[in-house]
Amino acid sequence: MRIVVIGGSGTIGSAVASRLTEAGHEVLTASRSGEHTVDTTDPQSVQALFERLGKVDAVVSAIGGGPFVPTPQTRPEQVQEGLSGKLAGQMNLVIQGLPYVSDGGSFTLTSGILNAVPVRGGAIAAAINGGLESFVHVASHELPRDIRLNAVSPTVLEESLDKYGPVFPGFEPTTGRRVADAFLRSVAGLENGKVIRIW
Amino acid sequence: MRIVVIGGSGTIGSAVASRLTEAGHEVLTASRSGEHTVDTTDPQSVQALFERLGKVDAVVSAIGGGPFVPTPQTRPEQVQEGLSGKLAGQMNLVIQGLPYVSDGGSFTLTSGILNAVPVRGGAIAAAINGGLESFVHVASHELPRDIRLNAVSPTVLEESLDKYGPVFPGFEPTTGRRVADAFLRSVAGLENGKVIRIW
Numbered sequence: 001m002r003i004v005v006i007g008g009s010g011t012i013g014s015a016v017a018s019r020l021t022e023a024g025h026e027v028l029t030a031s032r033s034g035e036h037t038v039d040t041t042d043p044q045s046v047q048a049l050f051e052r053l054g055k056v057d058a059v060v061s062a063i064g065g066g067p068f069v070p071t072p073q074t075r076p077e078q079v080q081e082g083l084s085g086k087l088a089g090q091m092n093l094v095i096q097g098l099p100y101v102s103d104g105g106s107f108t109l110t111s112g113i114l115n116a117v118p119v120r121g122g123a124i125a126a127a128i129n130g131g132l133e134s135f136v137h138v139a140s141h142e143l144p145r146d147i148r149l150n151a152v153s154p155t156v157l158e159e160s161l162d163k164y165g166p167v168f169p170g171f172e173p174t175t176g177r178r179v180a181d182a183f184l185r186s187v188a189g190l191e192n193g194k195v196i197r198i199w
Numbered sequence: 200m201r202i203v204v205i206g207g208s209g210t211i212g213s214a215v216a217s218r219l220t221e222a223g224h225e226v227l228t229a230s231r232s233g234e235h236t237v238d239t240t241d242p243q244s245v246q247a248l249f250e251r252l253g254k255v256d257a258v259v260s261a262i263g264g265g266p267f268v269p270t271p272q273t274r275p276e277q278v279q280e281g282l283s284g285k286l287a288g289q290m291n292l293v294i295q296g297l298p299y300v301s302d303g304g305s306f307t308l309t310s311g312i313l314n315a316v317p318v319r320g321g322a323i324a325a326a327i328n329g330g331l332e333s334f335v336h337v338a339s340h341e342l343p344r345d346i347r348l349n350a351v352s353p354t355v356l357e358e359s360l361d362k363y364g365p366v367f368p369g370f371e372p373t374t375g376r377r378v379a380d381a382f383l384r385s386v387a388g389l390e391n392g393k394v395i396r397i398w
Contacts, residue, residue: 043275070341071293071294071342072297072343076245080283080287083330084279087330088275091278091323092275115329115337120341124290126333127286127331127333129333130330130331131282131329
């Protein structure tokens with residue numbers, strides 16, 4: 001399959017790109033500063049990416065983040081930044097990418113554990129992940145031409161413990177490899193409308 | 200208690216305002232064109248509202264909607280419109296309203312059934328409600344001064360069947376009165392971090 005991995009230069013994105021390549025697929029990576037450049041907060045940039053790439057069999061998104069900030073110190077701009085990035089950005093990949101995905105193709109987005117488990121400063125991340133999973137749940141019923149839509153929800157990665165360890169006290173970390181396997185399972189399998197939890 | 204009902208001129212908002220008044224509370228209503236005007240998509244307008252009202256014991260939001268549109272026909276502007284309205288709008292009411300809410304006060308937001316049950320054209324509404332419920336789940340742990348945060352999730356109202364009936368085939372409708380009771384329960388009770396489902 002011909003697969004584009006968006007956010008392909010991040011920790012998860014690069015693990016997914018390696019795993020899909022190893023499984024014999026043709027992998028294109030797109031990020032703010034990669035092989036193919038895209039700013040997923042800008043619908044025009046997303047449109048230009050899909051036009052440049054042409055037909056693909058799968059769109060994989062490993063867009064990260066959203067600001068970590070305690071609720072009482074949160075500012076409206078941080079809400080806006082978080083929602084327009086990982087949430088609206090990934091919703092737009094689906095609605096804008098649909099015409100470019102082959103019959104029977106798929107979209108796999110990135111959610112995360114923070115809507116299920118509250119952590120300090122994680123309220124915006126929770127809103128992003130909760131919104132995304134609900135979008136997947138509903139939109140997966142409406143996609144044409146047997147196109148599927150899933151999300152992978154990782155917990156904290158071993159590879160990210162230096163940076164995020166203090167946010168996740170007592171959480172058993174997973175590996176980029178296990179998370180990447182979940183993406184391969186979504187891309188190459190039959191599941192639709194699912195959130196594949198790696199925790 | 201002194202309570203502001205934002206979105207107080209809509210079907211749910213006016214039912215809630217009546218119910219809270221009946222229960223003996225002082226109710227202020229705010230909407231795009233009501234007693235107190237506010238545009239909840241604009242953080243400056245929200246800030247000005249809270250400064251004008253001064254201290255309140257409870258903030259109730261009955262902000263509605265988000266566009267109904269099948270996923271394949273959705274445009275990025277509609278995603279943006281939906282997320283900045285009912286989702287970011289209600290998150291901002293909490294983070295901006297906090298300094299104006301009395302010790303032991305509360306926020307009660309409006310979610311809805313559409314993140315739990317997929318309906319045609321409901322993917323943006325699902326993202327909004329799912330995001331909002333996850334935000335409530337996490338942010339409720341971080342509020343200072345014993346301030347509580349809940350959401351009410353109504354199904355379709357009898358009063359709205361003319362407009363929304365076709366979207367909800369076979370759904371048992373509820374009444375504005377029952378939904379309003381759930382808001383009173385949140386405002387006057389002990390619950391925190393809950394989604395009170397009226398379906």
